[in-house]
Each structure stands twice: as C-alpha cells, then as structure tokens.
Amino acid sequence: MNRSKAFAFVAGGTVQAGGGVYLERLADRELVERCRAGDFTYILTSRQMGKSSLMIRTAERLAEEGALPVIIDLTEFGAQTTAEQWYKGFLFGVQDQLGLRTPAAAWWDTQSEHSYALRFTRYLREVALVERTARVVIFVDEIDTTLRLDFTDDFFAAIRFLYQHRAADPVLERLSFVLIGVATPGDLIKDTARTPFNIGHGIELTDFTFDEASTLASHLALADPTGRDLIGWILRWTGGHPYLTLRVVRSFAEAPPPEWTDAAVDDRIQSLFLHEGADTDSNLQFVRDMLTKKAFDREAVLRTYERVRRGERVPDTEQDQVTSWLKLSGVVGREHGALRVRNAIYERAFDERWTRDHLRLNVNWRRRLTRVASVLLVLTVLVTIPLAIYAWRQKNEAQYQAHQAQIERDQATQLRAVAENSLSERTAALESMQELVAALQRADPKNAPEIAAQVEQARKEAQREYDGVIDKLRTERDEAVRKLGTAGARPSTPRQDVTQAASDPRRVTPAPPARPNQDEVDIVRVIRQYEFAYAARSVDAVQRVQVLSPAEAKALRAAFTDALAYRITLDKLDINVSPDRRQATVTAQMSQEITTRSRRRTSTSVPVISLEKRGASWMIVAVR
Numbered sequence: 034m035n036r037s038k039a040f041a042f043v044a045g046g047t048v049q050a051g052g053g054v055y056l057e058r059l060a061d062r063e064l065v066e067r068c069r070a071g072d073f074t075y076i077l078t079s080r081q082m083g084k085s086s087l088m089i090r091t092a093e094r095l096a097e098e099g100a101l102p103v104i105i106d107l108t109e110f111g112a113q114t115t116a117e118q119w120y121k122g123f124l125f126g127v128q129d130q131l132g133l134r135t136p137a138a139a140w141w142d143t144q145s146e147h148s149y150a151l152r153f154t155r156y157l158r159e160v161a162l163v164e165r166t167a168r169v170v171i172f173v174d175e176i177d178t179t180l181r182l183d184f185t186d187d188f189f190a191a192i193r194f195l196y197q198h199r200a201a202d203p204v205l206e207r208l209s210f211v212l213i214g215v216a217t218p219g220d221l222i223k224d225t226a227r228t229p230f231n232i233g234h235g236i237e238l239t240d241f242t243f244d245e246a247s248t249l250a251s252h253l254a255l256a257d258p259t260g261r262d263l264i265g266w267i268l269r270w271t272g273g274h275p276y277l278t279l280r281v282v283r284s285f286a287e288a289p290p291p292e293w294t295d296a297a298v299d300d301r302i303q304s305l306f307l308h309e310g311a312d313t314d315s316n317l318q319f320v321r322d323m324l325t326k327k328a329f330d331r332e333a334v335l336r337t338y339e340r341v342r343r344g345e346r347v348p349d350t351e352q353d354q355v356t357s358w359l360k361l362s363g364v365v366g367r368e369h370g371a372l373r374v375r376n377a378i379y380e381r382a383f384d385e386r387w388t389r390d391h392l393r394l395n396v397n398w399r400r401r402l403t404r405v406a407s408v409l410l411v412l413t414v415l416v417t418i419p420l421a422i423y424a425w426r427q428k429n430e431a432q433y434q435a436h437q438a439q440i441e442r443d444q445a446t447q448l449r450a451v452a453e454n455s456l457s458e459r460t461a462a463l464e465s466m467q468e469l470v471a472a473l474q475r476a477d478p479k480n481a482p483e484i485a486a487q488v489e490q491a492r493k494e495a496q497r498e499y500d501g502v503i504d505k506l507r508t509e510r511d512e513a514v515r516k517l518g519t520a521g522a523r524p525s526t527p528r529q530d531v532t533q534a535a536s537d538p539r540r541v542t543p544a545p546p547a548r549p550n551q552d553e554v555d556i557v558r559v560i561r562q563y564e565f566a567y568a569a570r571s572v573d574a575v576q577r578v579q580v581l582s583p584a585e586a587k588a589l590r591a592a593f594t595d596a597l598a599y600r601i602t603l604d605k606l607d608i609n610v611s612p613d614r615r616q617a618t619v620t621a622q623m624s625q626e627i628t629t630r631s632r633r634r635t636s637t638s639v640p641v642i643s644l645e646k647r648g649a650s651w652m653i654v655a656v657r
Contacts, residue, residue, distance in 0.1 A: 055090060081315075112178070116149055119182070137156065162208060174214065177214040177215045240274050262295075281301060325391055337359060341365055360372075364383060553610065562578045567601045597628045
C-alpha cells in the first residue's frame with residue numbers, strides 16, 4: 034500500500050477531516066436517534082476515542098435529513114478571553130453556520146441592559162429559531178476548555194434553562210445541544226451552591242469490538258483468515274482502543290511485515306509503544322500527564338491505579354473523584370461494576386515500576402511528614418523481632434542433635450544475610466526519611482527539628498537491634514561449629530544417660546540415630562530457606578526455592594506488600610525421598626503469623642510439601 038493510502042487510517046485526529054476510514058459503533062446510531070428526538074446529550078470521555086469524528090459524522094447525517102447542525106469548537110476562542118468575547122464568539126459561530134440575517138455582534142450591543150447568559154438564550158430563541166424553522170442541533174466540542182474559565186457556570190445554566198423551558202415555549206423543541214469533551218457532568222458547573230448540570234443523556238463511546246474492527250483488514254487487502262487473525266492479534270494488545278488500533282493498522286499499511294504473524298504484531302507494538310522513548314506517543318503522553326501532572330491528587334490517583342493494576346477490585350463509583358479521573362485518563366475501563374486496566378499496551382507502558390517511581394515523586398508530603406517518625410519506628414521493630422525469635426528457636430534445636438550443627442551453621446549464615454538485607458532496607462528507608470525531613474525543612478521549618486530527631490533516634494535503635502541479632506547469630510554459629518567438631522556429627526548424649534551407663538555395665542547404651550543422607554540435609558536446607566524468604570517478604574527469594582506461576586507470584590507480592598511481618602515456621606519434618614532420589618515429600622507442622630497494619634493473624638496446619646530435584650538442587654513444586 035502506498036503512503037497516501039496509508040493516511041486513510043487517521044489516528045489522533047478527526048477521521049472525516051482527511052477522508053479516512055471510519056468504523057461505525059453503537060454510539061453512532063444512538064447519537065443520531067437522540068438528536069432526531071431533540072434530546073440534549075453529552076459525550077464525556079477520554080481523548081482519542083473518536084468523539085470529534087462521531088460529531089462530524091452525525092452532523093453530516095442530520096444535514097442530509099434536513100436538520101441544521103452547528104459545530105462550535107471552543108478551543109478556537111483561546112484561553113485568554115473575556116466573558117463578553119467568549120459569548121459573542123459563540124453566537125457569531127451560530128450566525129455564520131446557520132446563515133442568519135441578523136448580525137450577532139450588532140444585535141448583542143443592542144441588549145446591553147441584559148446579562149450575557151440572557152443575551153445568549155434570547156438570540157437563540159428570538160433570532161436563530163425565528164429565521165430558521167428546521168431542527169437546530171448545536172455541537173459544542175472541547176467543553177473541558179471551560180473548566181479553566183470562571184464565567185461558564187452561567188453558560189451551562191443557560192443551556193439547562195433552554196431544556197427545562199420547553200414546556201412553556203414549544204419552539205424550543207427544535208433546539209438541542211450535544212456537549213463533547215474530557216470532563217464529567219459534575220465538572221461543568223463548578224459552583225457547589227448551584228444545581229449541578231444534570232440534564233440530557235450520556236452517550237458511551239466504547240472500544241471497537243472484533244466485528245467492528247474486522248473491516249479494517251479489507252483496507253489492507255488481506256483475505257480471510259489472515260485478515261481476521263491480524264485484527265485479533267492487534268486487539269489482543271489494544272483492547273479495541275480506537276486510536277491505538279488505528280495507529281497499529283496505519284503502521285502496517287505504511288510498512289507491511291515480511292509475514293503476517295502474531296510475532297510480527299508483537300514486534301510492531303514494541304516498536305510503536307513499548308520501546309525506550311516510546312512515551313512520546315501523543316496518547317501515552319496524555320495518559321501519563323493525566324496520572325501525574327494534571328491529577329488533582331497525584332498520590333491518590335496513582336495509588337488507586339496501582340491497586341487496579343495489581344488485580345484488586347476497585348468499584349467504579351460515579352461520585353468518586355479518583356475513579357472518575359482514572360476513567361477520563363483512559364487508562365482504565367469498567368467491567369462488571371469495577372475498574373480494570375484498559376488494555377495490554379497500557380498495562381506494559383504504565384507498569385509496576387513506572388507506578389512505583391512516580392509515586393515516589395508524587396508523595397503528598399504534608400500528610401506523610403506528620404506521621405513518618407512513628408511509622409518508621411514501628412516498622413523497624415516489627416522487621417527485627419521475627420529474626421531474633423527465629424535465631425533463638427534454632428539454638429534450642431542445635432543442642433540435641435550434633436548432625437544438625439552443620440545445618441544450623443548454614444542457617445545462621447543465611448539469617449545474617451537476611452538481617453543484613455533487612456538493615457540495608459531500613460537504611461534506605463531512613464535515607465528516604467532524611468530526604469523527607471529535608472523537604473519538610475523547606476516546607477515547614479518549625480516542625481522539622483523534632484521529626485529529624487525522631488528519625489535519628491530510630492536509626493540508632495535499628496542499628497542496636499541489628500547488632501544484637503548479629504551477635505546472637507554469630508554465637509549460635511560458633512557453638513554449632515564447636516559441637517560439629519567435638520561430636521563428629523553425632524547427636525550428643527544427655528549427661529544423666531552417660532552416668533547411668535558407667536555405673537551399670539549391663540546397661541546397653543542406645544545407638545545414636547542414623548546420620549541423615551545428603552538429600553535429606555539439602556531438603557531441610559531448602560525448607561529453612563523457604564522460611565527465611567517469607568520472613569524477608571521477598572518474592573524473588575521464594576522463587577529461588579519454590580516454583581511459582583505468574584499469578585501466584587503476583588498474589589504473593591500483594592500479600593507481602595500489605596504485611597508488616599510474615600512469619601512461617603515448619604516443625605516436625607517427616608521427609609520421604611523416592612527411590613530414584615529425584616522426588617520427595619515433606620509432611621510438617623506449619624505455624625503462620627501475619628502482621629498487618631490493622632491486625633495480627635495466626636494459624637496452624639499440616640501441609641504436604643512436594644519437591645523435585647532439578648539439576649543438583651531441590652525445588653518446592655507444590656504446598657498442599
């Protein structure tokens with residue numbers, strides 16, 4: 034396909050403006066029917082959903098039927114305008130497009146005794162509807178530009194008056210409005226003391242369905258089943274988003290791949306939207322700015338989006354500002370009464386790392402700094418205590434069986450690594466808190482010294498607790514090594530049994546328990562590493578010893594995020610290794626303790642842990 038034909042796939046602009054390919058949706062039929070009935074309607078949704086194309090398409094169809102459409106693009110008025118210039122500009126557009134004989138400017142000046150809103154309604158009633166007897170439909174595009182103006186509450190109140198006054202003036206039945214833009218009905222009238230803009234019918238612009246989008250394949254000169262397969266591969270990424278879908282199709286029209294495969298679609302999506310620097314795409318820029326620069330509460334918007342992306346159920350509440358804003362950004366959609374990420378492109382472009390980085394940059398400092406010191410102290414204690422308790426439990430176990438000394442020496446070393454990692458995390462947290470204190474010194478110098486002192490005290494206490502844990506762990510390790518050397522990896526005999534054996538030659542000393550084979554030792558080590566990984570709340574550490582599906586890893590990461598402490602203890606291990614030494618099962622008594630901000634939960638169970646030997650290492654494959 035040559036380049037001129039490729040431009041028929043208009044992405045990011047009005048389709049009719051370039052004679053491009055237009056895909057009809059349910060909204061096309063609904064809007065035409067509403068306009069024919071004289072209803073007041075509005076199309077309020079995110080950008081690049083096809084609002085302007087739908088407007089022009091509907092205006093053309095109404096004109097063919099004898100109605101008189103008027104299209105007013107409010108961006109033409111500019112941001113630096115007075116109320117009088119704005120109203121006169123609006124009426125001039127009505128006069129020009131309807132071809133009225135009465136000049137709006139001259140008529141306006143003769144009505145100086147009336148308010149601007151009254152002049153607006155009178156011109157429509159006494160001039161436009163008198164000179165023109167056909168149905169008049171006024172499309173007002175880009176109404177979100179009015180949100181920055183302080184005089185447009187009267188404009189929307191005037192529109193509501195024209196709608197509600199139809200019973201008293203039947204001529205007004207021939208006049209209707211279609212409001213279009215990136216806003217919600219509640220945004221239109223900003224004065225909370227006035228009645229909200231609550232008239233008319235909302236038109237929902239949905240994403241393309243497969244049937245609606247499938248006609249695009251014919252414009253690429255692709256026959257079935259290749260054409261339908263291509264559309265399916267594209268919608269798997271775009272979810273039917275109008276701009277994203279047409280952008281991909283246009284790219285294929287400009288540069289067809291060597292082969293029409295799903296891999297070719299994946300590569301093209303990567304090059305268009307997901308490579309480094311791809312956020313310069315106009316649609317991705319808009320979504321990013323709505324989530325960050327333009328958001329009324331950036332932290333609240335980003336945290337709610339983070340919850341949606343993690344798979345939590347976030348209800349779609351029309352009165353909730355945050356959920357309404359997320360829908361206006363286009364990054365989420367509604368499904369079964371809850372929000373979900375709109376499509377796979379947004380899910381990859383605005384992923385967990387992106388959200389975390391921007392949350393760090395958009396923290397609500399005033400709210401956070403008032404409680405940072407106390408939260409930091411609590412977290413420090415809750416992270417350190419499980420490590421100390423586990424270390425003392427290991428000491429008691431080392432006193433009875435010498436062959437456990439080697440295992441416990443390894444465990445002590447691993448615990449030290451976990452403690453060091455924990456210290457690193459707390460140190461990083463303290464550094465972040467110190468940055469917050471620096472920010473507070475600029476924003477609130479009066480309270481800064483007190484919070485700085487609390488943070489420094491927390492740092493010292495964390496260091497003391499860490500040193501104490503390390504000393505206990507080092508003592509346990511040294512004791513385990515001593516026992517290993519003196520006992521020859523044999524379990525120690527209680528003192529009273531030795532005394533009885535010496536005084537009674539006939540007493541037979543029981544044989545020490547058999548030394549476990551290497552597989553059992555390795556399995557016990559894996560079980561302990563499994564415990565350590567949960568204590569550290571690290572999904573990566575869990576995956577080093579347990580096979581997790583993506584869904585399981587996602588759920589575990591969410592559980593770790595919500596928990597302040599997560600402790601699993603496995604006792605009374607019953608290990609059974611298969612004859613081929615490649616599989617094993619472990620029956621254990623499990624104690625689980627999870628501490629969150631609101632409560633602490635404890636439970637016990639007897640799970641069966643299945644392991645497989647992969648290479649030279651054992652891996653947990655299931656916990657039932």
